[in-house]
Amino acid sequence: MLDYSNKTVLVTGGASGIGRAATLAFARQGASVQVIELNDSAWPALQEELKDLEGNANLHTCDVSDQQAVVALFNKIGRVDVLINNAGVAHVGKVTNTPEADFERLFRVNVKGVYNCMYAAIPLMQQQGGGVILNMSSIAAYVGLPDRFAYSMTKGAVSAMTISAARDYLADKIRVNSISPARVHTPFVDGFIAKNYPGKEAEMFEKLSHSQPIGRMGKPEEIANLALYLCSDEASFITGTDYPIDGGFIKLNT
Incomplete structure (x- = not known):
């Protein structure tokens, strides 16, 4: 069950937070994890935890908002069985106190970054005969969170991109899903x-x-465990779907 031996899993933002938990979870199941980070400050500590695991992980420093750099890196890696689009940034503000620079920064990382990584990964997956993409969305795509205007905009876009890509690449045996955590x-x-x-x-x-x-x-490990299932062969009938993991936030808040 959930065997990732001989599979290459690429995790953006994979050295900290939810991404770090995902890197460790996939490595425990035997995956070769390719971690993309903007800087390597969290890497030494993560390497220590990876030492005794069945799989392995390698760090690549790259800005996911730079399409040319992303495509070059993915082509260098050469094979991507699973892509976890986890890298992202947040912002506090309403429409009227969100500066244009901050709006553009969030769009560049949270939306364009997801697009860039799918843009680079899908041709590789088509050549391989299939693959899995898991995008990190948020409950902010569903509900109105106060002072989260720009962040909510980006996560709504991620949810829409997930559904669209899932539909477009059915014939290529590429599954595309997303996870929407509450606060972790x-x-x-x-x-x-x-x-x-x-x-x-x-x-x-x-x-x-x-x-x-x-x-x-939530705990990062709880999000990582859901990712581990959704990207596995055991979840082969699941595509075009978002999975809230939110402690009841969407349905049980009144």
């Missing part, structure tokens, strides 16, 4: 709270945790 406790979340709510870190952590009806934030 990562170092990014801790940094986000510290930056935007100085002096109120504990209060805001509790507030954000309890916005999920289940009473806590």
Whole structure:
């Protein structure tokens, strides 16, 4: 079950947060994981955890918003059985206090980055006779989160791109799905709270945790485990679908 031996799994943003958990999860199942990061600061610590796992991982520094660099890197890697489009950035703001530069930055990474990686991976998958793409969306694509205008815009785009690509490449045996997490406790979340709510870190952590009806934030490993299943041969009948993993946020909040 969930055997990734002899499979190449590419994870963008794969050295930290949810991406890091995915890298470890796929490596445990025997995959050769190709990690794309903008910088390598988190790589040494991750390497330590990878030492005793069945699979292996390699780091590639690349900006996913640079199409030419992405295509060159994917072609160099040569084979992509699974693409996890996880790299992304966030922003706090409404329409009227979102600067154009921030709007464009989020679009460049969260939307164009996903497009660039699919653009580079799909021809390789067509040559191989198939593959799996999993895009990281968010509950922000479904519900109106306060002060998340630009971020929500990008995740709505990711959901639409997922459905469109899934339809377009059915005949190529390429499955395309997405995951929509609610809040997940990562170092990014801790940094986000510290930056935007100085002096109120504990209060805001509790507030954000309890916005999920289940009473806590998700764990990166829980998201990674869902990714592990959706990209496996056992999930071969699943395509064009988004999977909320949200502690009941979408359906149970009143």
